[in-house]
Amino acid sequence: MTYRVHVRVIPRTGLLDPQGQAVEHALGALGFAGVREVRIGKAIELGVEAAGPAQAREAARAMCDRLLANPVTEDYEIEVEG
């Protein structure tokens, strides 16, 4: 069965995130008050052929460790649909 997997890869807390800072300033300039700690990373959606949701999550974790995320600078979260 094919599972729809959502992966969120975000710069680690404490690391500089210039893109997030730029967006935070731009939101303030547009009049959005009370916005803080903006961090910007990658959202990855993929279909994974697997025997079950646990196997799909395990495969996605291996993909993050090998390719999708940088273990030094990024954290990731995995959600499996259905």
Added chain:
Amino acid sequence: MTYRVHVRVIPRTGLLDPQGQAVEHALGALGFAGVREVRIGKAIELGVEAAGPAQAREAARAMCDRLLANPVTEDYEIEVEG
């Protein structure tokens, strides 16, 4: 109160996503079989000061419409924590 908001901005279905295609091919080359329809967009996390979770979501939606997403080429999803 400050709500933690997660926004996912993804290229619309049917639109070309060269970054997603490149990652799909790279995953195949690394030996991950059965991966399909990879799409890559932005994951945005932000703290939003609001009276309640519904107001935080409403504010995030306005930010997506004005700045965070391109309404012609991208779809977005909003999750409010807590």
